[in-house]
Amino acid sequence: MVSYTMRCRRLVSSTLERGCVWSGPRAGRSLSNRPNRRGVPDLDVMLIWGLALLGISILLLVVELFVPSGGVIALTSGVVGIAGIVCLFLMKESPILWGSAGTLTMLIIFPSAFALWVKILPSTKIGQNMLGDIPExxxxxxxxxxxxxxxxxxxxxxxxxxxxxxxxxxxxxxxxxxxxxxxxxxxxxxxxxxxxxxxxxxxxxxxxxxx
Missing domain, CATH: 2.40.50.140 (Nucleic acid-binding proteins)
Structure with a gap:
């Protein structure tokens, strides 16, 4: 009886070390996906980074519209946006879904912001200097x-x-x-x-x- 109990304990310990639940309806799932003590599943770190970087990228685009920098802020926004998309593709769960969603979002926002920027630029002093267009x-x-x-x-x-x-x-x-x-x-x-x-x-x- 003692020998059987020891074997069971060793089996449970080895199973837990491999990161899987030993039995039950969720058998085979990684412990990293188990709910925390509050009952809420842990968020993927790459998801947090990806969404944060995409948010910063969009914010920089808005800043570029009101504070034209000759494209410097817009270029920085593009680099940050690409970094955010890469983070979404590196997620553990549904990377293709999240990465594609991030890519589609940037493909819609960037051309729209560029068109608006081109429309606003000629009315700013920096745009007038760049284009050589001086008001009468x-x-x-x-x-x-x-x-x-x-x-x-x-x-x-x-x-x-x-x-x-x-x-x-x-x-x-x-x-x-x-x-x-x-x-x-x-x-x-x-x-x-x-x-x-x-x-x-x-x-x-x-x-x-x-x-």
Missing amino acids: EEHERQREEQQQARDRLLALVGREGTAKTVLRPVGVIEIDGHRYDALAEGVAIEPGRRVRVIEIVNMQIRVRPID
Whole structure:
């Protein structure tokens, strides 16, 4: 009787070490799939990682729509999404089902997000710089600034100033406390010599020394 009991205990121990239930309606199932103490089956770690990475990937796509980065965030989102799909395919149970579902989800979301991104991009400053598309208001503002700068330079024609550096032929002059880059005509002009603005050519001040 004692010998029979010992053999039964050894059989149960060896069966449990192999990770299977010894008897009952769930015979042959891995112990890792048995319910925990709360009666809830343990979730596959790869399932958790896969869903988390897919969620992060979708979140990055949303960020890219509102904060265009020239595709950097979108590329990161794609890499994270692929990692999530790989995790789903590495699951212990139903890897094909979960992996295919993850792949299908990304195949739907990514093209839709890309189409929306292309539609929104031209209205952002980054998109305008990338596409070289500047609104008419910006063109008008730039033209006004250029005209104002030209008018300020034209107002200097006939004014006198002092050379602050050697003009050979380009140097710095000072007129009424303001310094300007200038081009000397004819000969080099030494620092401290008086000069007169004779004309403005292509937004450049041209000066001559005062005898």
